Amino acid sequence: MSAEVLALDVVAPAVSGFIQGSVYGLLGLGLVLLYKSNRIFNFAQAEFGGVAAFVWIFFDTGRGVLPNLPTPVAVLLGILAAVLVALLTERLVVRPLFNAPKITVVVATAGVLLLLIAVEGFLYGGEAGSFPAIFSGDAVNSGAIRVTNQGVAIVVVLAVLSILAALFFSRSPFGTAILAVSQEATAARLVGISVERISALTWGIAGFLAGVAGILLAGTIGLAAPGSLTGLALVPAFTAAVFGGVTSLPGALVGGIVIGIIESEAQALIPKENLPGAGKVALFVALLLVLLVRPAGLLGKET
Amino acid sequence: MSVLEVRDLSIRFGGLQALQAVSLEVNEFEIVGLIGPNGAGKTTAFNCITGFYTPHDGAVTYRGKDVTKTAPHVKARMGFGRTFQNVGMVKGATALENLKTAQHAKAGYDVMSGLLGVGKTRRGEREMTVRAEAILDLLGLAQLRDKRVGGLSYGTLKLLELGCALATDPDILLLDEPTSGMGPEESDELGDRLLVLRREFGLTMLVIEHHVPLVLRVCDHVYVLNFGRMLAQGTPLEVQSHPDVIAAYLGGEAPEALAAASAERRDDRERSA
Amino acid sequence: MVAVDTAATPVARPHAVDLALRWVPRLAVLGLLGYLLLVRMPADEKYAPIYADAAIYAIVGLSLNIVTGYTGQLSLGHNGFFGIGAFAAAYSLTVQHVPFAVTFVLAGLSGAVFALVMGMVALRITGLYLALITLVFGLTLEDSLFEVSWLTNAGAGQPANRPEWLFSETRFFYFCLAFLVVAVYLDFVLLRTKTGRALLALKENERVAEAFGINVTAFKLFAFVLSGTLAGVAGALYAYRIGIVTASGLGFNLALTFVLLTVVGGLGSRLGVVLGGLLFASLDFVLHDTWVHNVNDFVFAFQNAPQFAVGFIGALGLILTIVRYPGGIGQQIRPLTRLLVGGQRSLHADDGGPAAVEGSNVRA
Numbered sequence A: 001m002s003a004e005v006l007a008l009d010v011v012a013p014a015v016s017g018f019i020q021g022s023v024y025g026l027l028g029l030g031l032v033l034l035y036k037s038n039r040i041f042n043f044a045q046a047e048f049g050g051v052a053a054f055v056w057i058f059f060d061t062g063r064g065v066l067p068n069l070p071t072p073v074a075v076l077l078g079i080l081a082a083v084l085v086a087l088l089t090e091r092l093v094v095r096p097l098f099n100a101p102k103i104t105v106v107v108a109t110a111g112v113l114l115l116l117i118a119v120e121g122f123l124y125g126g127e128a129g130s131f132p133a134i135f136s137g138d139a140v141n142s143g144a145i146r147v148t149n150q151g152v153a154i155v156v157v158l159a160v161l162s163i164l165a166a167l168f169f170s171r172s173p174f175g176t177a178i179l180a181v182s183q184e185a186t187a188a189r190l191v192g193i194s195v196e197r198i199s200a201l202t203w204g205i206a207g208f209l210a211g212v213a214g215i216l217l218a219g220t221i222g223l224a225a226p227g228s229l230t231g232l233a234l235v236p237a238f239t240a241a242v243f244g245g246v247t248s249l250p251g252a253l254v255g256g257i258v259i260g261i262i263e264s265e266a267q268a269l270i271p272k273e274n275l276p277g278a279g280k281v282a283l284f285v286a287l288l289l290v291l292l293v294r295p296a297g298l299l300g301k302e303t
Numbered sequence B: 001m002s003v004l005e006v007r008d009l010s011i012r013f014g015g016l017q018a019l020q021a022v023s024l025e026v027n028e029f030e031i032v033g034l035i036g037p038n039g040a041g042k043t044t045a046f047n048c049i050t051g052f053y054t055p056h057d058g059a060v061t062y063r064g065k066d067v068t069k070t071a072p073h074v075k076a077r078m079g080f081g082r083t084f085q086n087v088g089m090v091k092g093a094t095a096l097e098n099l100k101t102a103q104h105a106k107a108g109y110d111v112m113s114g115l116l117g118v119g120k121t122r123r124g125e126r127e128m129t130v131r132a133e134a135i136l137d138l139l140g141l142a143q144l145r146d147k148r149v150g151g152l153s154y155g156t157l158k159l160l161e162l163g164c165a166l167a168t169d170p171d172i173l174l175l176d177e178p179t180s181g182m183g184p185e186e187s188d189e190l191g192d193r194l195l196v197l198r199r200e201f202g203l204t205m206l207v208i209e210h211h212v213p214l215v216l217r218v219c220d221h222v223y224v225l226n227f228g229r230m231l232a233q234g235t236p237l238e239v240q241s242h243p244d245v246i247a248a249y250l251g252g253e254a255p256e257a258l259a260a261a262s263a264e265r266r267d268d269r270e271r272s273a
Numbered sequence C: 001m002v003a004v005d006t007a008a009t010p011v012a013r014p015h016a017v018d019l020a021l022r023w024v025p026r027l028a029v030l031g032l033l034g035y036l037l038l039v040r041m042p043a044d045e046k047y048a049p050i051y052a053d054a055a056i057y058a059i060v061g062l063s064l065n066i067v068t069g070y071t072g073q074l075s076l077g078h079n080g081f082f083g084i085g086a087f088a089a090a091y092s093l094t095v096q097h098v099p100f101a102v103t104f105v106l107a108g109l110s111g112a113v114f115a116l117v118m119g120m121v122a123l124r125i126t127g128l129y130l131a132l133i134t135l136v137f138g139l140t141l142e143d144s145l146f147e148v149s150w151l152t153n154a155g156a157g158q159p160a161n162r163p164e165w166l167f168s169e170t171r172f173f174y175f176c177l178a179f180l181v182v183a184v185y186l187d188f189v190l191l192r193t194k195t196g197r198a199l200l201a202l203k204e205n206e207r208v209a210e211a212f213g214i215n216v217t218a219f220k221l222f223a224f225v226l227s228g229t230l231a232g233v234a235g236a237l238y239a240y241r242i243g244i245v246t247a248s249g250l251g252f253n254l255a256l257t258f259v260l261l262t263v264v265g266g267l268g269s270r271l272g273v274v275l276g277g278l279l280f281a282s283l284d285f286v287l288h289d290t291w292v293h294n295v296n297d298f299v300f301a302f303q304n305a306p307q308f309a310v311g312f313i314g315a316l317g318l319i320l321t322i323v324r325y326p327g328g329i330g331q332q333i334r335p336l337t338r339l340l341v342g343g344q345r346s347l348h349a350d351d352g353g354p355a356a357v358e359g360s361n362v363r364a
Helices: A003-038 A045-061 A071-097 A102-124 A149-171 A173-183 A185-190 A195-221 A228-243 A249-269 A278-293 B042-049 B072-078 B095-102 B111-116 B119-138 B154-167 B184-201 B212-218 B236-240 B243-250 B255-272 C002-008 C016-043 C048-070 C078-094 C100-124 C127-143 C169-192 C194-204 C206-211 C216-242 C252-265 C270-299 C306-324 C328-332 C334-341 C353-358
Strands: A138-141 A146-148 B002-013 B016-027 B031-035 B057-062 B080-082 B172-176 B204-208 B221-226 B229-234
Touching: A003 A045, A003 A146, A003 A149, A003 A173, A003 A195, A003 A228, A003 A249, A045 A071, A045 A102, A045 A195, A045 A228, A071 A102, A071 A195, A071 C306, A102 C127, A102 C252, A102 C306, A138 A149, A146 A149, A149 A173, A149 A195, A149 A249, A173 A185, A173 A195, A185 A195, A195 A228, A228 A249, A228 A278, A228 C127, A249 A278, A278 C100, A278 C127, B002 B042, B002 B204, B016 B031, B016 B042, B016 B057, B016 B204, B016 B229, B031 B042, B031 B184, B031 B212, B042 B057, B042 B172, B042 B204, B072 B080, B072 C206, B080 B154, B095 B119, B095 B154, B095 C194, B111 B119, B111 C169, B111 C194, B119 B154, B154 B172, B154 B184, B184 B204, B184 B212, B212 B236, B221 B236, B221 B243, B229 B236, B229 B243, C048 C078, C048 C169, C048 C194, C048 C216, C048 C252, C048 C270, C078 C100, C078 C127, C078 C216, C078 C252, C100 C127, C100 C216, C127 C252, C169 C194, C169 C216, C169 C270, C194 C206, C194 C216, C206 C216, C252 C270, C252 C306, C252 C328, C270 C306, C270 C328, C328 C334
Parallel strands: B031 B204, B031 B221, B080 B172, B172 B204
Antiparallel strands: A138 A146, B002 B016, B002 B057, B221 B229
16 A cells, blocks of 8 residues: 555545544543432433524524624523523523433433434524534644544644543542442432532533534534534543443543544445445444443543 | 251451352252341342352353353242342233243243233233232232232232242242231231241241341251351250350351441442442 | 123113213224224315325334333334335335235234344344444334335335225325234234233243243234334334335434324323324324424424424424323323223233333333
8 A cells, every 4th residue: 555545545534533533532522420329321412502503694694583693692692591491401401310220311401412403403493504613623633534624623723621521530629529329329419418509500511511522513514404423423432432431531532533434444444335425324333242242331430 | 868968168358368168058849048237148148049140160050950150040940039138020010910021931831922912922811920829819918919019018029029039939938037027916917927938838948037036936856047157056945045156146246247237238229230 | 691790790770861871982982983984085085195104104013002001121223124124015016016915924924033133133132222232223224225226126216016906195094004904903802812911921020920921022022023013014014105115214303203203192002002103104194284384484484394393293292292291192092091991901901001111110
């Protein structure tokens, strides 16, 4: 294999997989947090990001009756919307089901997902549009390998957020409280931590992470159709979380990048004529193997 | 000839030796007691015998056949009827349905003809209902026929559970604390019932029991477990006066015994989850 | 014989009023059903496709109910079994020229085979992880197998043309209805025989089931296979209903719609699930014709999007059902069904109902 072919077929997908995987990692981080605090899977996680992306684009373009706002403000509003939706989900759907079987709560989050897609559809009108990249231009462009500024921004945001998350969970009282609740809810209640408030806070953080991820990913894929974020990123985000054992925060980030690269390489190396949707198949196989062989995940310790 | 023979049974949970070279024998038509302080490993022994746990060492023989690694549902079909310490029934279903569920292996029709709903199925269903009602009558529970099991009192549940074990058409009955949740009078009555069941159905029984008067009255032979080891055996009277047994019961709530009990219970919960 | 019966069960002869109370509502419902099926629907060539959809959805709902309602395993991948059935029927008919009737057998078989594989996975992976892996299974099929060139007629979609005698939409509806009747009957017999009892027992406590001599592994697989067969056959009906099978429409939304109609219908409730199918099949149409045109224009100046209205109402219904009425439609209509069927003994005890079935026993 010549160097150029190698660069084109192997390195280029690895680079784009790394970038895409960073977004999966951000979403996976939120999934892990919610699993730690509520012991559930949130099927609406990727669509929280979808809501952020749609709100951002509506304000950015001044759609309908909305004012046309500067991009940074619109982005901020988008992330706020994601946080708000996450908080509402916690308050109206998850909290009333605190003592319900976990499966019931999971189906309910799937309902929230459908609701969000429907709301996006109402607002957008059903025809597909497009999301602009927030950061235009290329950082690297050597023919075979191209890295956009948006891609660089994604990786930088992931790095910054993961450092912040690490600090938050090791230093801040709220962060340690979240971890305490996730380990032993009853004991945490006994020492005066409000499990309800911690739950709300966790959902807020998960919404924020999803909002950031959603806006960044939307700018990368361009296509704006209701539910497209879920279609693109939900399964990889879950796979990322499971890779790390659903309870490990760094595991989710690393898992996200690994998953991103696996998906991207499979898509690039296996011709569509032989196996359509090779990326998805690779994800399915990876998830199945992890669950069958090492249910605690590759980096997971606690269960 | 012995119906059930257990040789040198050993099992560990993590670092805890739950059973250490436990041996016992149950002969035809005998009622054998298995007693011991909490956490002694009685239920663990039951779970090894009925196939829910696979022992690390030792053998379980049923009528001359090695059944150490036989799956629980296969053992149930061979004639092992059992009850559980914390009541094993389908709580959402009625007493009648539970008794019919317990007759699964004896339904007289297979799954496919069951789905087609042919005459054989109807006959089988009718026979199962008749048998279930006969068992309810036998235990004096006829009025509970269509009551949901979940709402019944604990003592009634234990009795009904015994009925379910009977409905599996067992050869040997393994009863885990059949009198828990019953008052002294009810316990006495249960003792009579066990004797009647042995006579009427030719049953052999292994019984875990705390209620000493019952053990004295119905058991032909008694084994005493302590800390996973067989401490003593003999007739009820011999065992009752055995110095080791008295010592074990007086010190029965020693810290080690409690630790063993909680480890066993945790393991139970994990497996039933 | 009669004398013995009365002696054994000394029950007072039912009063004429009781008889009337019992039979008047039954006859009324039967009459209404008869009117709908025999008078109203034959005249409804325009609405017949919706009725057909309802029947197809109801079959899938029953199928999902077996795995999720009876054995307590949440499957989010039934769009996979459904899609496989649809493609199997279309491909065998159009490419392999297999007789029409045989295509249904092949569709059911293909659904069963894939369900068997998922059932084996479900032996190792349970609870939330099973929900996740089944979801990914369905989505993966949508993007891979359902895009394979030879199966999909090079991506253009595999045609599935009905035989001439089924051209009439009304007649096709009755055709689907016949399948639904068979499915309902199967479900009915299932619950009333040892198989259904085995499934409910293993759902509640696997160890107790084993102590009763029930082969838990075999019955878990059986539930998946039966469910997959039903879903596959429903997929075949769907193929003939729309005439051409493509991957679009067999994806995520369908997977969630199936779960939705089963949960909103009421897990464990046969009639509830059937009504759930009817609800979701007609929602699109009803909303399109009435609500959307009038309300949506008014709320926002954006374009109409009726398909999202369906999702919106459906999702709201699901969330409300789960949070407020966990027993679904099945639980809500319980007084009515009890009145119609009478004080008949059911496998589910009366006070628990579908809520109890859906409730604490689902393994998480």
